[in-house]
Amino acid sequence: MSDIERGSGPDPRELALVSSVELGNKSKEGLEAREEILKPSPEEQIEQIEERIESREQRIEHVVESIGTTKAELTALRENLGLPPLEETPPSIFSDERSLEDLQAEHEALEKQKEELVNQQEKQKLIEEEKAKILQERLDELFKQFEGLSAVDLGSLLNTGKMSNEQSMESKSMGLLDPEMAKSLLQAFKEGVKLLPEILKTIPDLLKKFNEDLTKEAKERVEKKLEEEKRSSEEEQKRQENPEPSEESEEARVELNQSEQAGDFVEDGKVETPTE
Structure with missing residues (x-):
């Protein structure tokens, strides 16, 4: 069949397939979003673990308590029968002791999980x-850059969000600023609002705007700092395990060496110094 006979429009079967794929993708995205919403917060996770x-x-x-009671009852029973106490664990307690070991292992694992969550x-x-x-x-850094701009550029930024050459402002510290962001930041600068908490009141999306880049750099800084603290802690622990000799012990060692070098020795309760 020729293209003319089939018609120039898309194949309905292909359209149905594409629609099905798109619907599946949207359903998957919706499910992931729903799971993210339903996922408990770190605080809730810690609370759940603490309950467990x-x-x-x-x-x-x-x-x-059950093991102790059973042992006491068995001991009393054997005493009444004139039998010596059992040195080994009686079979009737094996099951409880296995349960105890399992519970203790679960408890330890939960404590570790809680510690990891708290650390995170x-x-x-x-x-x-x-x-x-x-x-x-x-x-x-941006505000310092504002201070160096000409009055023409400042006026243009304040009115249009762009430089006098109609180009977006490029900040050394914050990259290319979109017009609205540039206007808002310059307005804050002119009003003397320079601290982040105050700026976020007027530009609440500021952190979100640079979130990905900020998160990456902040994570690198924090991990480096934590690694340095860990290394410092390990070095301190090594120093405590292998302390350096104190000044007194060092002085005593020097005196002992000097005494040995002088050739003093004790024989038959008398101190003699060998002649050269």
Whole structure:
């Protein structure tokens, strides 16, 4: 069949296939977005783990009590029968002891999981603080750049968001600024608003605008800082495990060496110095 006979329009089957794929992609995106919304926050995750830890602790306490009670009853029974106490664990307690070991292992794993979440939470907090610090540094650089602009460029930026040559302003610290952002930042600068918390009140999307770049740099800074702290802690631990000799012990060692070099020795309770 020729193209003319088939018609010039798209094949309905192809359209149906494309629509199906697009619908599937949208459904997948919607599902991922829904999962992200339903995902508990770090605080909620820690709270859930703490509840599970508490539950394990209660069960451990119950099993330990049960084992103790059973042992006491068996001991009393053997005494009544004139039998010596068992040195080995009686078979009737094996099951409880295995349960206790399992519960203790679960408890330890939950504690470790909680510790990891807390560390992640603290690290994320440090990253957010570092992001704000970096953005403040960049704003300071931008404001210095504003100070160096001509009155013509400042007026043009304030009115149009662009330089007098009708080009967008390119900041050394913040890159190419879109007109609205340039106008807002210049207005804040003119009003003497230079600290980030105050600027965010008038430009709430500022952090979001540079979030990806800020997050990357902040993460690198925080990880470097944490690594340095870890290395410093390990070095301090090594120093504590292998302390350097004190001045007194060093002086005693020197005196001992001098005494040995002088050739003093004790024989039959008398100190004699060998002649040369």
